Amino acid sequence: MKTFDPILLKNMQQPGYTGSLAEYERAGGYQALKQVLAGVPPDDVIDLVKKSGLRGRGGAGFPTGVKWGFIPKDHPGPKYLCCNADESEPGTFKDRQLMERDPHQVLEGIAIACYAIGAQTAYIYIRGEFRLGAKILERAIAEAREAGHVGADVYGSGVTIQIYVHAGAGAYICGEETALLESLEGKRGKPRTKPPFPATHGLYQKPTVVNNVETLANVPHIVKRGSDWFASIGSPPKSTGTRIFCLSGHVCRPGNYELPVNATFRDLIYELGGGMRSDKPLKAFIPGGASAPFLTPDHVDVQLDFESVALAGSMSGSGGVTAMEEGTSMVWAALRLMEFFYHESCGKCTPCREGSAWIVQILQRIQNKQGRREDLGTLTDVCGNIGGRTVCAFGDAEIAPVLSTLKYWRHEYEALIEEAETLNAGRKAKDIPVLSVS
Amino acid sequence: MLRAKYQNVIDDLLSRYPVKQSALLPLLNLAQKEEGYVSQAAMKEIAGILDLTPPQVFETVTFYTMLSLKPIGKFHVQVCRSLMCALVGADNLLGWLQKHLGIGVGQTTQDKMFTLSAVECLGSCGTGPMFQINDDYYERLTEEKVGRILEDLRQTGDCAMKSGPFLL
Ligand SMILES: Cc1cc2nc3c(=O)[nH]c(=O)nc-3n(C[C@H](O)[C@H](O)[C@H](O)COP(=O)(O)O)c2cc1C
Numbered sequence A: 001m002k003t004f005d006p007i008l009l010k011n012m013q014q015p016g017y018t019g020s021l022a023e024y025e026r027a028g029g030y031q032a033l034k035q036v037l038a039g040v041p042p043d044d045v046i047d048l049v050k051k052s053g054l055r056g057r058g059g060a061g062f063p064t065g066v067k068w069g070f071i072p073k074d075h076p077g078p079k080y081l082c083c084n085a086d087e088s089e090p091g092t093f094k095d096r097q098l099m100e101r102d103p104h105q106v107l108e109g110i111a112i113a114c115y116a117i118g119a120q121t122a123y124i125y126i127r128g129e130f131r132l133g134a135k136i137l138e139r140a141i142a143e144a145r146e147a148g149h150v151g152a153d154v155y156g157s158g159v160t161i162q163i164y165v166h167a168g169a170g171a172y173i174c175g176e177e178t179a180l181l182e183s184l185e186g187k188r189g190k191p192r193t194k195p196p197f198p199a200t201h202g203l204y205q206k207p208t209v210v211n212n213v214e215t216l217a218n219v220p221h222i223v224k225r226g227s228d229w230f231a232s233i234g235s236p237p238k239s240t241g242t243r244i245f246c247l248s249g250h251v252c253r254p255g256n257y258e259l260p261v262n263a264t265f266r267d268l269i270y271e272l273g274g275g276m277r278s279d280k281p282l283k284a285f286i287p288g289g290a291s292a293p294f295l296t297p298d299h300v301d302v303q304l305d306f307e308s309v310a311l312a313g314s315m316s317g318s319g320g321v322t323a324m325e326e327g328t329s330m331v332w333a334a335l336r337l338m339e340f341f342y343h344e345s346c347g348k349c350t351p352c353r354e355g356s357a358w359i360v361q362i363l364q365r366i367q368n369k370q371g372r373r374e375d376l377g378t379l380t381d382v383c384g385n386i387g388g389r390t391v392c393a394f395g396d397a398e399i400a401p402v403l404s405t406l407k408y409w410r411h412e413y414e415a416l417i418e419e420a421e422t423l424n425a426g427r428k429a430k431d432i433p434v435l436s437v438s
Numbered sequence B: 001m002l003r004a005k006y007q008n009v010i011d012d013l014l015s016r017y018p019v020k021q022s023a024l025l026p027l028l029n030l031a032q033k034e035e036g037y038v039s040q041a042a043m044k045e046i047a048g049i050l051d052l053t054p055p056q057v058f059e060t061v062t063f064y065t066m067l068s069l070k071p072i073g074k075f076h077v078q079v080c081r082s083l084m085c086a087l088v089g090a091d092n093l094l095g096w097l098q099k100h101l102g103i104g105v106g107q108t109t110q111d112k113m114f115t116l117s118a119v120e121c122l123g124s125c126g127t128g129p130m131f132q133i134n135d136d137y138y139e140r141l142t143e144e145k146v147g148r149i150l151e152d153l154r155q156t157g158d159c160a161m162k163s164g165p166f167l168l
């Protein structure tokens, strides 16, 4: 793999860099904001981001410039930008680093996005557990306001940009953009039915853009160095730029690595991550957070870009890559993730609410050697009745671990069920312990 | 009462949103920080501040797992049990804590110092096993570290081993 100059992690990799305003400015910070406010029309900023090919880093990979372009130009009332800092997808921990180590990079991206879409107010919706991140952002906003980078009439341009931190209180679903909006309005975080989309009916029913932290952190660099530069990195034309991949699991050096998206899982896991932590070889990996179907060692040469991962049958999602070594039970792994989804289902849609509990029960009994022959059919059936049948994408996410482990490691499920049959042979049904979901 | 002590904070929060109800989670977080849990009195007061009914406040509280409706220990130890941490020893970590504290998951020590919870992913999956105690993260935990952290907290109410800004 070629050595590569990071974009987003560059400042913080300088020794001693603390992310203060002075240091950020010394590294060229807020020049991009100054540049656009000095007279680049908002539409040109949107065009620039469109041409750069930047796509959302929150999970869905939607083209950022296109999303900004959906905001109605002639809308008379307020518009909003929400920075999605909910970061709750298991396996993902990049936004935390961006906010805690270089908060002004995120703020500058937010400010430019606000200008481009004509929003005067931005809320950073940060998960409640990130107390330190929230504190650091609050401090950075105060610094930026003091220095005139945000607030009323920024740099005398007449443009007002207010940024506020809004902490959640523990709910994965609030990372889903419409649930985030509900939560920000002070309600239970239940996703809204779409359409209408946030671009026209978002926060307080006003035009709203929701963008991930990492997405926005890219924006100042695109403004400063141009769309051609950005579009030449990675795997153009569809997946451009770099992404921060969060490597976890059984590797020597877990952590965040920023890579152009034409690098491969092999580069990430073996070269940067130092390979597996013991002499046990790689057995499976999750390529894009808990919602992405598992892949096998046959897929390590797949590129990290959205299209390549999709072609391999999974998704690049949030950029969370988890490597598992030989000996890890895939039934156990699927169960752990399913317990997460069961815990986090918001309860709005019946297939997801009931289905997640049902799947956990079945997986628990298979794992505890109480499984039954018909369980695998039931699992597939229940999953089939969740996917595509819910208001938000949570439903599709929660079935991914189950269906993909069933696809590649069905024999592990079968072996456990066979063990159960041997164990329970001769027992009467009433003597077989019944498990319930806690 | 929140208003008596935090009128400025409340005013600042209310000034951030065009709709009062948006300040609900921030105020609930404030109430919990103040009392250690969200009390009935706090919910009523917050309802009054935001022109909501107490059931509207209660309805929101019950949705969010970080908000507790009953008092808990002085230190809330929340262990991440999700897959990425489980791969690197989250279950061992829970075991050490149960041994050191002499309580099970969901319980509080008799001296009301520690409450132990198992929670889902805390966004620290590359530095597991880990837990959060009140506002702070503690990462890459070993049994020895856990013993020291609990001891420090018991003795001094603080512990220098908490994580600072995300490590590279
Ligand atoms: C269940 C669920 C959870 C999500 N969690 C997050 C999250 O924690 N952070 C995030 O940025 N996006 C999350 N998303 C994606 C958001 O809905 C939305 O697509 C994203 O914030 C848009 O920003 P982007 O275009 O910059 O990626 C989640 C989506 C779903 C369905």
Ligand code: FES
Pocket: A090, A091, A092, B080, B081, B082, B083, B084, B085, B086, B120, B121, B122, B123, B124, B125, B128, B130
């Ligand atoms: S899985 Fe434990 S912090 Fe993410």
